[in-house]
Amino acid sequence: MELVSKLPFLCVISTLIASFCMPVLARWKKEFCAPLATFITGAVFATALFVGYHVSHGNVIHFPVSGWPPPWGIEIVVDTLSSMMLMLISGICFLILIYSFHAIKHELENNVVGWYYTAFLLCMAGMIGLVITNDIFNMYVFIEVTGIGAVALVASKGTRLATEAALKYLLLATIGSGFVLFGIGFIYMMTGNLNLNYIAMELSEVKDSYPFLIWTSLSFLVVGFGVKSALFPLHLWLPDAHSSTASPSSAVLSSLVVKVYIIAFLKILLIAFGLEIFHETYIRSLILVLSVVAMLAGSFFAFVQIELKRRLAYSTVAQIGYVFLGIGLGTPWGLTAGMLHILVHACMKTCLFLTAGAVYYQTGRKKVNQFAGLGYKMPITMGAFTVASFSMVGIPLFGGFISKYGLALGSLEADLPLLILVIILSGLLNATYYFPIIGQAYFSLEEGHEHEEKTFQKDKIPLSMLVPIAILAVCILYLGIFPGGVLDFINQTVVKLL
Amino acid sequence: MDVNILLANFPYLVTIVLFAMGTLIVLTQTNLIKKVIGINIMETAIFLFFIIVGNIQGGVPPIFDPQMPDALYINPLPSCLMLTGIVVSFSVTAFALALIVKLYIFYGTICAPNFMKLK
Amino acid sequence: MHDYVTRVVFRYMLLFVLLYGFYVIMHGHLSPGGGFSGGMIVGLGLLLYILIFGQLWKPNFRQMIIDLAIIFVGIGGILEVIKFLIPHEHGPVGIPGTLFSVGIMSVANFGISILVTSTILAIYYMISEEA
Numbered sequence: 001m002e003l004v005s006k007l008p009f010l011c012v013i014s015t016l017i018a019s020f021c022m023p024v025l026a027r028w029k030k031e032f033c034a035p036l037a038t039f040i041t042g043a044v045f046a047t048a049l050f051v052g053y054h055v056s057h058g059n060v061i062h063f064p065v066s067g068w069p070p071p072w073g074i075e076i077v078v079d080t081l082s083s084m085m086l087m088l089i090s091g092i093c094f095l096i097l098i099y100s101f102h103a104i105k106h107e108l109e110n111n112v113v114g115w116y117y118t119a120f121l122l123c124m125a126g127m128i129g130l131v132i133t134n135d136i137f138n139m140y141v142f143i144e145v146t147g148i149g150a151v152a153l154v155a156s157k158g159t160r161l162a163t164e165a166a167l168k169y170l171l172l173a174t175i176g177s178g179f180v181l182f183g184i185g186f187i188y189m190m191t192g193n194l195n196l197n198y199i200a201m202e203l204s205e206v207k208d209s210y211p212f213l214i215w216t217s218l219s220f221l222v223v224g225f226g227v228k229s230a231l232f233p234l235h236l237w238l239p240d241a242h243s244s245t246a247s248p249s250s251a252v253l254s255s256l257v258v259k260v261y262i263i264a265f266l267k268i269l270l271i272a273f274g275l276e277i278f279h280e281t282y283i284r285s286l287i288l289v290l291s292v293v294a295m296l297a298g299s300f301f302a303f304v305q306i307e308l309k310r311r312l313a314y315s316t317v318a319q320i321g322y323v324f325l326g327i328g329l330g331t332p333w334g335l336t337a338g339m340l341h342i343l344v345h346a347c348m349k350t351c352l353f354l355t356a357g358a359v360y361y362q363t364g365r366k367k368v369n370q371f372a373g374l375g376y377k378m379p380i381t382m383g384a385f386t387v388a389s390f391s392m393v394g395i396p397l398f399g400g401f402i403s404k405y406g407l408a409l410g411s412l413e414a415d416l417p418l419l420i421l422v423i424i425l426s427g428l429l430n431a432t433y434y435f436p437i438i439g440q441a442y443f444s445l446e447e448g449h450e451h452e453e454k455t456f457q458k459d460k461i462p463l464s465m466l467v468p469i470a471i472l473a474v475c476i477l478y479l480g481i482f483p484g485g486v487l488d489f490i491n492q493t494v495v496k497l498l
Numbered sequence: 499m500d501v502n503i504l505l506a507n508f509p510y511l512v513t514i515v516l517f518a519m520g521t522l523i524v525l526t527q528t529n530l531i532k533k534v535i536g537i538n539i540m541e542t543a544i545f546l547f548f549i550i551v552g553n554i555q556g557g558v559p560p561i562f563d564p565q566m567p568d569a570l571y572i573n574p575l576p577s578c579l580m581l582t583g584i585v586v587s588f589s590v591t592a593f594a595l596a597l598i599v600k601l602y603i604f605y606g607t608i609c610a611p612n613f614m615k616l617k
Numbered sequence: 618m619h620d621y622v623t624r625v626v627f628r629y630m631l632l633f634v635l636l637y638g639f640y641v642i643m644h645g646h647l648s649p650g651g652g653f654s655g656g657m658i659v660g661l662g663l664l665l666y667i668l669i670f671g672q673l674w675k676p677n678f679r680q681m682i683i684d685l686a687i688i689f690v691g692i693g694g695i696l697e698v699i700k701f702l703i704p705h706e707h708g709p710v711g712i713p714g715t716l717f718s719v720g721i722m723s724v725a726n727f728g729i730s731i732l733v734t735s736t737i738l739a740i741y742y743m744i745s746e747e748a
Binding site for chain 2: 647648649651653740743744
């Protein structure tokens with residue numbers, strides 16, 4: 001067995017080991033935590049790039065863990081979808097960890113820094129494991145690992161609100177994973193297998209004898225993954241958890257953690273059940289209705305928020321709607337656009353949360369009506385903020401436009417042309433709550449400073465915070481102007497899944 | 499509905515009722531400790547469900563005995579899976595209790611409406 | 618806890634709880650039981666003892682338990698990695714009723730039980746120091 005097939009699993013293991021080294025290291029030498037965590041994540045990112053290069057040539061990595069062949073043992077499968085998520089997760093985590101160098105000292109107490117890195121790496125290991133595994137019970141275990149890591153990230157802030165939000169998140173997330181486990185139980189009951197491919201083979205034979213169990217299990221999975229990934233009526237934990245914690249933690253929670261659950265759901269739905277069952281049951285219309293409501297209601301709720309991070313958190317609820325819309329459409333363009341939106345939204349939301357943290361670092365401001373004149377005080381940060389919000393609204397040349405355009409094409413393919421109106425309306429709603437911030441930042445000045453000249457100054461934040469923000473803004477622009485390569489990569493996945 | 503079908507599937511009925519009870523307790527009780535108890539009831543229901551799925555009527559525990567090579571064993575895999583499930587449930591419970599202790603230090607109470615000031 | 622009944626009853630019960638825990642640990646490799654369940658029983662017995670008779674160990678020793686838990690979790694993790702990455706043949710099937718007939722399994726069970734016991738005590742100490 002060649003080395004490359006072991007690499008994805010080694011990523012999970014090395015991240016986990018590094019995670020458990022952190023508390024011991026923090027007791028001994030606190031300042032070594034950040035470099036070690038960043039180094040490990042960087043190594044994982046390099047590995048992920050190598051694996052992605054290997055996979056993009058048409059190879060699929062199959063690795064039976066501990067040497068047991070698939071129907072009995074846990075199998076790890078890295079296809080284009082998994083390798084894309086692997087690169088996305090490790091890359092975004094790498095940037096956020098670079099950002100954390102200085103930001104964490106400012107936002108968290110000194111004695112929890114070690115635990116912050118523990119939780120971060122635990123969460124990252126869970127996410128990587130979740131996207132590469134091909135075994136549904138293993139998937140459940142990684143869901144729980146990610147969930148506990150994410151709750152620990154929220155709780156690491158240590159304030160009253162953060163602790164409350166963490167408990168709320170923990171209780172609801174546990175209900176969600178309970179539902180997922182019940183759904184997995186139904187699948188196991190029908191097929192007697194835990195490996196996704198074997199489930200698919202078995203289900204195609206027995207699906208006529210279990211007409212009710214199939215939709216029971218699918219509904220349990222939709223509710224479970226819906227709670228976990230904050231589909232609209234089940235999103236109640238998200239705004240509290242994502243807004244009350246430190247900015248780097250909010251960035252990873254909002255951009256990655258809610259997405260990997262969607263990827264897991266997508267894998268179970270498309271590989272195990274197949275699109276045929278999906279189109280036959282009512283689950284498709286349920287997902288479509290919920291996603292449309294999410295797109296509109298999330299934006300309405302975001303509009304009335306005053307605190308910036310809370311507004312961004314509600315905006316996440318709306319954007320999850322887009323991804324679920326892509327899944328619900330179930331057509332090639334819809335799925336491609338949904339997956340592209342996962343990628344684009346990860347870049348956008350990370351960029352927005354990191355800029356929110358940078359603004360708080362330099363000026364201590366948290367409210368959306370306090371942005372006057374910031375466009376001249378911190379030009380690079382606000383420039384990145386502008387790029388990310390334009391992309392969020394869906395203006396051409398920015399990444400968000402491509403995925404929304406794809407969703408519109410997908411709804412035409414699925415014979416649901418009214419959905420285009422919803423997409424445009426939601427984009428306009430996005431504009432109503434992002435443009436006032438940008439307008440304030442560039443076209444008005446602070447009280448007491450009205451007569452000063454508008455001159456660009458240098459950002460007064462450390463370079464380690466500035467560079468990730470700039471890189472993410474460039475990524476969004478790149479995705480908007482040259483989407484071809486990424487679209488091809490995603491298309492390979494979709495063609496294989498359909 | 500035929501009573502016999504109901505009786506034959508009685509264990510599954512029990513798991514569903516337990517699961518619903520647990521979820522209801524988590525969502526409606528105001529005392530945080532009771533919420534944690536609700537989570538435990540819910541997860542126990544799932545464990546029970548898996549164990550029932552693995553059961554075969556007339557089967558013996560899957561301990562390999564060289565004297566009886568073709569005995570009818572029950573399916574041991576769901577039990578093994580639930581061992582992992584129990585560990586996960588245990589760690590979630592410990593984590594929730596730790597957070598509740600912290601909230602108790604902040605507010606002096608474990609009754610949710612007294613302090614849930616989040617919107 | 619100053620309840621007379623619990624003190625008297627548990628003074629005699631503790632031995633049996635620990636004995637049952639070791640019984641379960643020793644049966645892990647070939648028959649129902651195992652390091653996790655047995656370690657849990659031993660740990661909960663010790664925890665009950667602490668709850669009823671008060672803190673019996675010095676702070677240094679408590680800290681040592683927490684460190685031990687962390688170290689055991691780490692070493693266990695590394696061993697698991699080696700187990701997962703290298704394909705290996707399964708060991709001898711073993712004879713029911715004997716302790717050392719399946720290679721490393723029974724030793725591993727003892728290790729797991731120590732891990733679980735120390736983890737339970739560590740969690741208790743961490744929460745009780747916080748409160």
